[in-house]
Amino acid sequence: MENAAKRAARVPELPLGPRRPEESLQDWLYRELRQAILDGRLGRGRKLPATRDLARQHGLSRGTVVAVFEQMRAEGYLISRVGSGTRVSERLPDERLSSGPAAPIEAPPVPGLDLAEKTSRPFHPNRPALAQFPVETWARIASRRLRRVTPGMLAGGDPQGYPALRQAVAEYLGASRGVRCVAEQVVVTSGVQQSLDLLARLLTGPGSRVWVEDPGYFGATDAFRHAGAEIVGVPVDESGLQVDEGLRLAPNAAAAYVTPGHHFGLGVTMSAARRIQLLGWARQTDAWVIEDDYDSEFRFSGRPVPALQGLDTAGRVIHLGTFNKTLFPALRLGYIVLPEALLEPFLRRRYELDRYPPTIPQAILAEFLAEGHFGRHLRRMRELYAERLEALQDDARRFLAGLAEIPAIQAGLFTTARLVNGMSSEEAERLAAEREITAFGLHRCCLRRTDIRGVQLGFAGYTRTEIRAGVLGLAAAWERRRGV
């Protein structure tokens, strides 16, 4: 459409300072752009050249420019809008940290996409032990199920999910997680993220406020923000969500999002007193409590804690879970347990948004559950993950002393490591990434908190040898910051 030379002539040059010795092209571009923004040479709201123009101007590959833009967007220096390119943020992250507590949180850093394909290297927090998944059993059930497929099964689907799967989920949740429900309350989704998106759009919207744990799961913040709700970050301590703070900040919030079984960020379990307080608030104000029970199936110490939903006598708790962590992420099947009052409106909305989930994978999963393979796999994985967590804890004590500490009580596929050498979460993540190690910084989970220094280390998907190599890599990466 357009002549390349003409286009090039029209694009303003963006001058950058010299590259330091041994500095990578990516680090150089990041440092120079950030400095230009902080100096005001690239003013607020200023439009940046397109990635291909910037790459051409400075002899870089376009991939390098895209990667730096992506990082600076995640950190809040840049914003992108469809059709208007990339611009400098009106409000820089350096200011956001020191701003007062009253301004609404608009766009927290959005992580994830850049990490989505890097699960094979330690310590990705969302990787189960996939080499141990009983693929042959799954394939056998799939073949058998497909041979029996009828036209009726191909025809359409239930917006609520395949009935046999809902039945199996209800039985599992009752027996293992203390959830009180029948199959009629269960809705099948593609996982926690879709569940949150659907619930956020049904229960919240412009003008409503939502309590979200701070630190907490960024995916929940995304969902409520996209629905137009105002995010109220409620601090979490060693007993879980500080309900008193929620009451002070937004007593009339429409909903609260919590991870009571295994807090996403700090790893703590919500105390009984807090649970009762939270349910009391929900009952009195008709608020909804969204319980994300994303990986509490794996508990390695302490007493098993039943789901919050089982304590609720007023029908205010919505319980979420997923098979993407207990089985395999590529499966894309999860579930919501809804109070009866929400069922009809939820299903109507769900039908409008994506009709119904795919039938055949649900039928295969239903048989996998009904035949006891799921329970067997969970028991095997619980044992294996406990060993792997222990390996990580041992190695951390040996090689990360003075750098990071791992708390004792544990559940799930990952652990939090507290940074004790003065490093920020961002720095720890970046230094690890330079050595091809994934150490998901807790800054990605923070809304207003600036006192959290830590990373998430996934252990479930890695062998003892991989864990050892990863810990040694972290030690080398973080060493130069020892004792700072």
Added chain:
Amino acid sequence: MENAAKRAARVPELPLGPRRPEESLQDWLYRELRQAILDGRLGRGRKLPATRDLARQHGLSRGTVVAVFEQMRAEGYLISRVGSGTRVSERLPDERLSSGPAAPIEAPPVPGLDLAEKTSRPFHPNRPALAQFPVETWARIASRRLRRVTPGMLAGGDPQGYPALRQAVAEYLGASRGVRCVAEQVVVTSGVQQSLDLLARLLTGPGSRVWVEDPGYFGATDAFRHAGAEIVGVPVDESGLQVDEGLRLAPNAAAAYVTPGHHFGLGVTMSAARRIQLLGWARQTDAWVIEDDYDSEFRFSGRPVPALQGLDTAGRVIHLGTFNKTLFPALRLGYIVLPEALLEPFLRRRYELDRYPPTIPQAILAEFLAEGHFGRHLRRMRELYAERLEALQDDARRFLAGLAEIPAIQAGLFTTARLVNGMSSEEAERLAAEREITAFGLHRCCLRRTDIRGVQLGFAGYTRTEIRAGVLGLAAAWERRRGV
């Protein structure tokens, strides 16, 4: 939680008039409630008793009450909100029809959920010939693929979709639909509805306006309405969308949604002149054109018409398609072809909303396409559907003369039948439903149009015998309105 007698005592009685001879309970309840609303006995915004209380008061089954509420909601007499029960609409449909053209369309009737499970009876518009689907071939590929599954394949997924599937889709679209694209522009979704939901949220929102065909696909209206956009109904005639009308009503709309290959509602194909006019508008105003090519694979007469996307030289057309109609609805796999400028923001948003589609079904489908089974199935179905359409046309000429007429040029899984005896679309649908026949009334597709009298009749999924029985049923159902 609550004593039933106490609750019953608190609920106000809703008095209803007597039932007419031979009137069904459902018809009676509908007639009485509607009359009470139109008379003002049930005022605007007035809360209705819960379905169970109303059922108890009048000795009805709860299912009857739910069905009537659902119908009246679809028609716009009632509205439901989460947590606040069912109320009488503030604006009744009887007023909406006669209102001026300037008021925004807020909540068109939402059909679908009530029909989702009734695809086995004629003439559901969204049912392929499922008995002819090569299940054995599919099962064989699935078994083979599952035996070769690696941990990497279970690990996660590409937010854009499985690469081999995207490649196969790009090749198919280029060869068969005249779409100009490479695999890098293809994104896999669960089908047209999810595609529309994602696009609506990315490209439109509060403050933006969208052209939607009137009559047109109600699912598109749902998606844009949920995104907060203002729906601008643009009339459709025998040449497709009246672009001049769109220019008059909302020249600066953010997007236009069209079904140029096989109009959803009237069945027409958009003319070349209209296509060029629409693309010119999009290019000049930087608007997006969303082309829903939902079932143009099946064309039974006239010249094959390539996709609108192939005519677009300015990168403004987004092309949507689905395998849920060409293969089977329970599959839940469709695709979007995006202009390059949209790819990065779309993928970021998609990742935030539901991460990525399930990998294994995509891998199976990719092999089904690569091995030529898809092409073979399409050719067989095209032949079979042409026979079935002919059977429907023959039977309609013989038994529905004076009641309904089926136009000559055809594509897709269903045809429109124009009602020629003065019946409304609502009435035709209702009379058919009383005889267990699905005749989807075009009132469900209308935004402002009141001049459309017709139903959609799906023929693809039914045998010659089923079609004959269905047509005879329609003749009996509509007979008493002959010549009115």
